[in-house]
Amino acid sequence: MDLTYTPEEEEFRARLRAWLAGVLPALPPKPSPHDWPARRAYDLGWQRMLYDAGYAGLHWPVDAGGRGATPTQHLIYLEETEKAGAPYVGANFVGLLHAGPTIASEGSAEQRARWLPPVLRGEEVWCQGFSEPGAGSDLAALRTRAWRDGDDYVVSGSKIWTSHAEVADWCELLVRTDPDAPKHRGITWLAMPMDAPGITVRPLRTLAGSTEFAEVFLDEVRVPAANRVGAENDGWRVTMVTLSYERGTAFVGEVVACRRVLSEVAREARKNGRWDDAVLRRRLGRLNAEFRALWRLTQWNVSEAQSTGGVPGVGGSVFKLRYSHARQELFDAAAEVLGPESLDLGREWSLDRLSSLSYTIAAGTSQIQRNIVAERILGLPRGR
């Protein structure tokens, strides 16, 4: 049980901190959360700055263009960038945290050379084409079909909840290539160019008012067979690699952010007199316990990942389950502190409160996470 960082790690932290302190004040103001083209430009600009400073793809393997950082260094990176108020990964989320690591792990040399550098340099944005209207939590029930025609796959069907589809260059697409195989077996992972003919993107408005995801309709879209990552019909295994990354490290920076917000909420309560309410005060105290523990759980998971060569394990499900609820409780508590002001969408934390409602649904609902914990960690019989 060692929570101290090595001198090298501390030096890395100090260098990063100094760099952030130098560049962040000069950043342009953040665009409106509803303006996706502007957000794309902003997020890619930030990614380019990271690239030029040598921080792009920090935790990616060196032969994938990354820096080969240890999980602990990556943890420090996420902690420090969040503490410094650096831009969120934003439109680069899928490229950096889903598709990129998947291609780095499962792609051919040509595929890595084609797709990874533009992600790191902030030149291309990816979106995730996993869910379908009939295949959300039951992802393997997806029906979007792809059949082989010469050197291409021809894809027809539709996807939904496709984050950043409006502004994406590429889509990590799951398609059914063998309709007769058991449902987990006949799936293939493709990289689909978003400018291919036959693709229609219809943005969906979220309850928070923004359009960060979309419906995507695919009408005989031709995707080169060379864009297939992993073997044909082996897409489920490839996908599981992607999802374990999502659950393992995707929320580290957010825990740090939540701890900061919680302190701000407490200070606000002190200012506006709500602090005298012992019930509310203790509720904030309990949230402090929760986010402290989630940070420690993160350090635990990172230590485990470090010992297994960097691939996060199923422990991520425990984290995701607790974190998504804690996040919602945090912004509910913030609303309690703000009182009627919380109904003003212009007020800080109001949009966050709305956005937090997605956390128990996206990236595997809390119910699915519980199934994973019960069946894969606790070894209970398969459910029904």
Add this chain to the structure above:
Amino acid sequence: MDFRLTDDQRALRQGVRALLEGRFGREELRAAVDRAEGRPPGGGRVLDRGLWRELGAAGFFALRLPESEGGVGLGLPEAVLAFEEAGRVLLPGPLVATHLAAGVVPGAAGGEVVVTSADGWLAEGGRAEECLTEGGAAGGGAAARGLACGGLVEWLDEADVVRGDATGAVRLASVDPLTPLHRLPAGADGRSAGGALRAARTPDRLVASLLTAAEQLGSASRTCESAVQHARTREQFGRPVGAFQAVQHLCADMLARVETARAAVYAASVTADPADIAAARVLADEAAVRGARDCLQVHGGMGFTWESDVHLHLKRAWVRTHRAGGVTQSEEELADDLVARTV
């Protein structure tokens, strides 16, 4: 940074687990409960002094005492692992108080002497060596200086030494058959302006809170395992009940609480930071109490019987939540921490 247990720590945990499984398995637990049940009102020894001495010989109480003083010379992380194991098997007795008395009260380190503490002495100004009471009977000995702020004393009648002032302690019909309890009268100075009970953050109170959290963690871990084991084997509607999502989700939440509490407890043992300890306590108390309740639910009607061990875990978990700065105080401390420093 490698948060995982070291090989030595794993070995220590295995050693303590083996000792306790061999010496205080389920049969010994039930025998102790039966002894406690048959005890005449107000008397009769229940605590196994032989076991207490074995624990002493194994270094359980002297774990953190420097080797130069005859101790084992280990730290809080190791003590937490040992107390987690004690919590797993519901080891009875004033373990935390005796552990804290090692090196202060002669005989405590070796397990020859059973030491309990009046929770109130942990309040401000409490210096252990100034307020020892001999003999263990309620009301005897030196009065401490304005320390009483209510609270409980565990094992008062059986302890050889009571740290703190137990004057006027009143016997309770303890909910936990294996933890006899006395209630202390509330003192005039015990309450802060806010009305909340605020014990001082003395090092001993913090350690007592952390070791209590470790016991809660062990208990939570055990009830989670017990629920899962039952859910795997107990059949209803022609299949194991663990195949039903409603039961799976109860179990999954139990594990999530255990693992979150574990991360908090282990981290607090490394940092010894007061807010980390308060966080560990809040989460471990919750994991133990809710874990035992959910375990009882998974066991169905069987869980409601005396023969099942689940109720023993729940009752002990309830008792522990009142020890050395309970949930209210921990939450208040964590609230203070939010405005006292930036993340």
